[in-house]
Amino acid sequence: MHSRKVSPLLPPSASLAQAATTTHRKIAPVSLPSSSESRLYSVPSTPFDDGKSPFEITTPIYYVNDKPHIGHAYTSLACDVIARYMRHSGRDVFFLSGTDEHGQKVETTAKNAGMDPQSFCDEVSQSFRDLLTLLNVSNDDFIRTTESHHKEAVQHLWKTLMDKGAIYLGSYEGWYSVRDECYYNESELVDGKAPTGAEVEWVKKEDSYFFKLSDYEDKLLEYYESHPDLLAPASRKNEVVSFVKGGLKDLSISRTTFDWGVPVPGDDDHVMYVWIDALTNYMSALGYPNIEEGSKFDKYWPASLHIVGKDILRFHAVYWPAFLMAAGLPLPKRIFAHGWWTKDGEKISKSLGNVIDPVDLVETYGVDQTRFFLMAEVNFGSDGDFSNEKMIYKINANLSNELGNLNQRIMTLVFKNCNKAVPVEMGELTDEDKEILATAASLRERTGTAISTQSIHEYVQHMVSMVWDANKYIDVQAPWVLKKTDTERMNTVLYVLMEVMRHVAILYQPLMPTSSNVILDQLGVPENEREFDHLEKEECKILPGREVSKPKAVFPRFEVPEPVSA
Ligand code: MSP
DSSP, rough: OOOOOOOOOOOOOHHHHHHHOOTTTOOOOOOOOOOOSSSOSSSBBBBBBOOSSEEEEEOOEEEETSSOOOOHHHHHHHHHHHHHHHTTTTOOEEEEEEEEEEEEHHHHHHHTTOHHHHHHHHHHHHHHHHHHHHHTOOEEEEEEEHHHHHHHHHHHHHHHHHHOOEEEEEEEEEEETTTTTTEOOOOOOOOTOTTTOOEEEEEEEEEEEEGGGGGGGHHHHHHHOOTTTTTHHHHOOOOOOEEEEEOOEEEEOOSSSSSOOOEETTTEEEEEHHHHHHHHHHHTTTTTTOOOOSSSHHOOOSEEEEEEGGGGGIIIIIIIIHHHHHTOOOSSSHHHHHHHEEEEEEOTTTTTTOOHHHHHHHHHHOOOHHHHHHHSSOBBTTTTEEEEEHHHHIIIIIIIIIIIIHHHHHHHHHHHTTTTTTTOOOOOHHHHHHHHHHHHHHHHHHHHHHHTTHHHHHHHHHHHHHHHEEHHHHHHHHHHHHHOOOHHHHHHHHHHHHHHHHHHHHHHTTTHHHHHHHHHHTTTOOOOOOOOOOHHGGGGGGOTOOOOOOOOSSSOOOOOOOOOOO
């Protein structure tokens, strides 16, 4: 081995070519601090994820009774950030979304719209797909429960449960909420309504198949105990555990009074309860019942992560694991329940007229800004309150002023003072330089830890605070002053800043894919060097001497609207 004489600031692959053209330039023998340990993982492992295996992540499938709203956008975006983060980390990801099209709610809504249910579903399902496209969501598949392969999968699961003795025919009478598509016990009702506030109706005695849920009370409690990370956040998990401890009754899983559902195999008078149909989507999209070695199911099941809203955790944390246990299938590794958005402190509902249309948000503020705000504003898992003022404030502060403006300052200084190219003649790194580069170098691990525990807000916070540090650094180092006093030091400062920005833009890709890539283009980072592994590669560091183009603003500022006087 012979040692290189060129500065480690210069990527090795580029150094010889550079040397040929830059022999007249002084290249200081300084080295960037690099993380010593080699990172073999793709994301940090957790008790519920080894950090490497194929990763199925799912949104709930959305009811097609109405057009998409902010809640749907929120769940999809959270999944998208995690899915993209995993992919950039080198994980093999299968990201699934889709629409839940059966059941009484959809049937009644279609009827009220004067349409046959299938045409109605086709139309509304498309609007959910369109929303995902508009939000730049990178789902790998979009399942519809009216697809024949899905229906076959549900019927197969039903037959398996029947064969295992988990289903029996009985009769049901009791309270049902069509809005929640949920049965409620008399004791759960609050002022004659469901605990969610939804209307309930009395279902008169009818034949119904039942799933022996009562057999799973102890099994579920034992499973939660032995898999303490299955359900999160902890407060929601406690609610589920108390619910199960309160006693589980057998679950009615078929209806005879309407038709819009998957027929029960061997008994055409019954259609299946919409939740057994809907939950199976997570497996039918993987080709279930084909579970052969080498199949998609074999590769991705059990799902690594189901993200759901807090209102539907019970279905995912109680019914779904019980169905899977009864069928002898592995359980998902993690189920995370996020909170709900309110508007100006009030519950969002059509009747209050305060529904937030995600399409309006994107049109007003832009896709990446919408993605940023929804993920940054609240702790993932807690409730959040939406207002346009908060959105404008956050976009202006964190994106326009802090990130966009910083990028603009760095790139303008480089463009104007360094011959429209990445600076080459650099001096020794100071402690301040080393400190900020070390902070940037640790960003991947810190954000990875946040993402692998679904702390999306923490991921954003690490990113925002890295940008604060960089703003502080540029203000203290003042390269615009150095340009008159010490151009070598100015070059070093600008180079350090570009290298920090490379980390920021690469790691911001999961949250703001378009804007991050605009910044990476401005920094001159080649398209094939934007994965997380490239962060640490010496040869992928910002290349001295590479041309930069005239910078353009990435995030416009928004004016706070004047309050409307009555
Ligand atoms: N079809 C079922 C899910 C079946 S999954 C096997 C369903 N669909 S839904 O369209 O009503 O809701 C989908 C998701 O949107 C849920 O996770 C729900 O929590 C979320 N949200 C609905 N309104 C919301 C807010 N106001 N805020 C945040 N998320 C909310 O349930």
